[in-house]
Amino acid sequence: MTKLVRTEEETLLADAARGFLGDAAPVSHLRALRDKGETQDSDLWAQMAQMGWAGVLVPETCGGSEMGHAAAGVLAEEMGKTLVTSPFLSTAVIAATALKQVANDRSKESLKQIAQGTMTYALAIDESSKFQPDGTALAAHREGNGFRLEGQKRFVVDGGTSDRVLVLARTGDDKSLTLFDIPFDRSGVSRVARPMIDSRDAVDVIFDRVEATGDDILGSVDDAMTVLKPALEAGQAALAAEMAGLASGAFEMTVTYLKERKQFGVPIGAFQALQHRAAHLWCETEVTTTAILHAGRKLDEDPGNATLAVSLAKARAIQTAQLAVREGVQMHGGIGMTDAFDMGFYMKRARVAAEWLGDYGYHAAQVAKLRGF
Amino acid sequence: MNGHLDLKDFREKLRSWLEQNCPEEMRDGAAGDDSICWGGKNWNFTSPAQKTWLDRCAEQGLTVPTWPKAFGGAGLSRDQEKIFHEEMRRLNARTPLQSFGIWMLGPALLQFGTEEQKLRYLPPIARGEVRWCQGYSEPGAGSDLAGLQTKCEDKGDHWLVNGQKVWTSYADKADWIFALVRTDRDAPKHKGISFVLIDMESKGVTTRPIRLISGASPFCETFFDDVQVPKDQVVGTVNRGWDVAKYLLTHEREMISAGGALMGGGRALGAVLKESETGLSDPIQLSEAMRLEVDSLAFELTLERFKDQAESGQGVGDASAMLKYMGTELNKRRLEMVMAAAGSDALDWNDGRAPNWLRTKANSIEGGTSEVMLSIVSKRVLGLPG
Numbered sequence: 001m002t003k004l005v006r007t008e009e010e011t012l013l014a015d016a017a018r019g020f021l022g023d024a025a026p027v028s029h030l031r032a033l034r035d036k037g038e039t040q041d042s043d044l045w046a047q048m049a050q051m052g053w054a055g056v057l058v059p060e061t062c063g064g065s066e067m068g069h070a071a072a073g074v075l076a077e078e079m080g081k082t083l084v085t086s087p088f089l090s091t092a093v094i095a096a097t098a099l100k101q102v103a104n105d106r107s108k109e110s111l112k113q114i115a116q117g118t119m120t121y122a123l124a125i126d127e128s129s130k131f132q133p134d135g136t137a138l139a140a141h142r143e144g145n146g147f148r149l150e151g152q153k154r155f156v157v158d159g160g161t162s163d164r165v166l167v168l169a170r171t172g173d174d175k176s177l178t179l180f181d182i183p184f185d186r187s188g189v190s191r192v193a194r195p196m197i198d199s200r201d202a203v204d205v206i207f208d209r210v211e212a213t214g215d216d217i218l219g220s221v222d223d224a225m226t227v228l229k230p231a232l233e234a235g236q237a238a239l240a241a242e243m244a245g246l247a248s249g250a251f252e253m254t255v256t257y258l259k260e261r262k263q264f265g266v267p268i269g270a271f272q273a274l275q276h277r278a279a280h281l282w283c284e285t286e287v288t289t290t291a292i293l294h295a296g297r298k299l300d301e302d303p304g305n306a307t308l309a310v311s312l313a314k315a316r317a318i319q320t321a322q323l324a325v326r327e328g329v330q331m332h333g334g335i336g337m338t339d340a341f342d343m344g345f346y347m348k349r350a351r352v353a354a355e356w357l358g359d360y361g362y363h364a365a366q367v368a369k370l371r372g373f
Numbered sequence: 374m375n376g377h378l379d380l381k382d383f384r385e386k387l388r389s390w391l392e393q394n395c396p397e398e399m400r401d402g403a404a405g406d407d408s409i410c411w412g413g414k415n416w417n418f419t420s421p422a423q424k425t426w427l428d429r430c431a432e433q434g435l436t437v438p439t440w441p442k443a444f445g446g447a448g449l450s451r452d453q454e455k456i457f458h459e460e461m462r463r464l465n466a467r468t469p470l471q472s473f474g475i476w477m478l479g480p481a482l483l484q485f486g487t488e489e490q491k492l493r494y495l496p497p498i499a500r501g502e503v504r505w506c507q508g509y510s511e512p513g514a515g516s517d518l519a520g521l522q523t524k525c526e527d528k529g530d531h532w533l534v535n536g537q538k539v540w541t542s543y544a545d546k547a548d549w550i551f552a553l554v555r556t557d558r559d560a561p562k563h564k565g566i567s568f569v570l571i572d573m574e575s576k577g578v579t580t581r582p583i584r585l586i587s588g589a590s591p592f593c594e595t596f597f598d599d600v601q602v603p604k605d606q607v608v609g610t611v612n613r614g615w616d617v618a619k620y621l622l623t624h625e626r627e628m629i630s631a632g633g634a635l636m637g638g639g640r641a642l643g644a645v646l647k648e649s650e651t652g653l654s655d656p657i658q659l660s661e662a663m664r665l666e667v668d669s670l671a672f673e674l675t676l677e678r679f680k681d682q683a684e685s686g687q688g689v690g691d692a693s694a695m696l697k698y699m700g701t702e703l704n705k706r707r708l709e710m711v712m713a714a715a716g717s718d719a720l721d722w723n724d725g726r727a728p729n730w731l732r733t734k735a736n737s738i739e740g741g742t743s744e745v746m747l748s749i750v751s752k753r754v755l756g757l758p759g
């Protein structure tokens with residue numbers, strides 16, 4: 001496996017991303033969108049597409065930049081630092097990975113449009129308050145040559161603003177699941193907005209006897225996982241990277257404050273009680289950084305065996321991001337509790353990202369299972 | 374591509390060498406403390422096989438695989454070293470020799486020693502002929518190591534050493550000691566220290582063992598009364614011993630942090646739980662074990678990352694404090710879990726787990742305490758004031 005240090009290209013990519021996002025999408029950008037009641041900035045996404053970010057996993061033959069999963073992790077981490085909201089994870093990572101598993105003309109066309117930034121996707125899995133793909137109940141009944149989708153999905157991230165949805169449905173009484181690729185404007189599909197604590201886009205989606213044909217299936221009928229598993233793992237790894245970025249963004253703010261804020265005539269960072277907690281947090285972020293890079297490398301180089309690496313990364317990222325935001329608020333004192341200050345945005349995003357695509361318990365259980373528990 | 378082929382070739386040759394040369398009895402992994410070969414003049418080999426294994430490895434430079442050949446090593450690159458460890462694990466072969474000479478003094482001499490010092494001291498370490506101990510801590514100088522007071526005076530044709538060290542691991546079994554001494558009492562405390570090498574057989578050196586809570590007594594008080602030391606036994610510049618001391622500590626910390634897998638027997642926690650009577654059914658133990666497994670795996674990868682980083686020229690530096698802190702705290706958690714899973718079975722002195730558990734408590738003290746590691750991170754990495 002490639003070494004667990006960033007390559008020169010990865011370092012350059014991170015620098016470029018940081019430079020761009022520092023100007024185009026600092027935290028104040030998210031704040032401004034929230035204040036306007038919006039969740040996405042389509043101009044920002046167009047610029048990202050131009051830089052090849054939308055096509056980060058799209059093959060060059062379909063117009064993508066095909067930089068790979070470790071690179072997608074680098075981008076997600078930089079976005080996490082300033083809480084950038086964009087269709088990157090749902091579209092460029094999850095949908096692109098799913099579509100790549102299917103080598104037909106339609107999926108190639110979709111990949112082209114993703115890379116150009118002209119098509120966006122959401123992923124609809126959850127039906128309860130927890131991530132549990134196996135428990136999918138939304139039914140796709142066979143009818144004539146096709147199917148009818150009946151049921152409801154929750155916590156569909158980016159669903160309010162995207163063009164299409166990948167929806168996981170039950171096609172048999174046993175464990176048979178099938179993945180459908182449906183446009184949101186199909187008759188019978190409706191969305192209910194869920195104003196989220198992280199000020200981002202999420203909706204419930206209701207499927208009311210929605211017609212689907214064999215052409216709407218991504219992969220094969222009764223076999224969702226061949227396509228979905230790699231897509232989920234890519235998404236989980238990139239989300240973990242985003243959370244690691246979020247943790248380091250919150251941490252940087254905190255360390256800066258420890259040096260500036262004076263009490264008892266000295267900077268509060270001179271108090272050992274705070275120094276040691278800040279140092280501990282740094283140690284945790286270093287260990288998590290490793291797990292993130294390792295997951296990216298595994299997905300690029302040994303994708304069939306990446307589950308352990310991906311779950312390890314997500315579990316570690318959740319633990320570290322939550323610690324970073326808790327300490328971030330506490331060490332800022334009263335100002336950390338105000339809406340005018342950015343730390344609250346970090347805390348709220350960390351909570352949402354912790355739940356999306358599997359929480360700590362889900363991923364720790366995956367690790368335990370694969371380690372012989 | 375070429376390098377890749379070379380590595381494949383290297384692995385094959387190494388594998389067949391190990392298969393032909395590692396005695397059957399030495400293929401039981403790191404079975405426990407009594408299986409370690411520390412070497413030294415007074416070493417009693419626990420079996421003829423232990424000696425054969427040491428001698429064969431030493432001949433190939435494989436007791437210190439990455440040291441240069443001229444000083445008793447095999448001159449392996451990092452990739453080759455990785456393969457060496459993989460192949461050793463494949464055979465479940467014991468480490469042929471472990472010592473403070475290998476972990477601590479060797480790297481310091483390679484960095485700061487003169488050519489003559491390297492030729493004189495390194496090969497006997499590699500062959501397991503001379504055993505070293507570390508004389509840093511004193512009764513009044515623990516975390517505040519630079520406050521040490523052991524006196525070392527320039528007497529023209531020799532140095533004269535007087536004072537006391539404490540917590541000197543294996544001082545009663547070691548042949549030589551590397552010690553920090555004060556050569557200038559008037560200079561600021563970091564600037565009057567020197568790093569000296571002293572033969573434990575010198576007149577005036579005595580040791581007294583101290584018993585630990587684990588029942589073992591692996592460490593001692595060490596006394597120096599008018600000990601004469603030849604002039605060429607200072608490493609690095611006189612009064613600049615702190616530089617050598619710090620460099621050595623970095624290696625000590627990496628060694629201690631990597632020792633985690635060793636202490637826990639390197640076994641997956643799931644297996645430990647399954648063997649216990651409550652098995653996987655105790656929700657508290659299960660959840661702690663799952664968290665620990667996540668943290669341990671990520672930490673092991675982090676050790677790999679820092680080795681990769683060191684190899685690509687970016688030093689580890691102050692991050693060794695992070696590795697030491699995280700590794701030793703994890704190790705303590707691991708043994709707490711092992712004890713809890715085993716219940717009253719592990720309370721028997723003869724069981725072996727209890728002494729192991731007690732021993733891990735020292736991990737976050739020896740080589741610099743966890744609190745000191747956090748202070749190093751806050752000041753040197755984060756740049757916090759004070």
Ligand SMILES: Cc1cc2nc3c(=O)[nH]c(=O)nc-3n(C[C@H](O)[C@H](O)[C@H](O)COP(=O)(O)OP(=O)(O)OC[C@H]3O[C@@H](n4cnc5c(N)ncnc54)[C@H](O)[C@@H]3O)c2cc1C
Nearest residue numbers: 507508509510515516540541542735738739740741742744
């Ligand atoms: C098993 C074992 C083997 C050892 N082997 C050797 C050896 O071979 N050679 C050798 O030279 N030494 C050895 N040591 C000694 C070891 O390095 C010292 O014990 C260690 O540096 C701590 O010093 P101390 O015991 O004097 O504790 P102290 O320094 O007295 O510390 C007591 C407590 O105060 C805390 N503390 C101290 N200063 C600060 C501060 N500034 N901020 C916050 N907290 C602080 C410490 O973290 C600790 O919790 C060994 C120790 C052990 C336990």
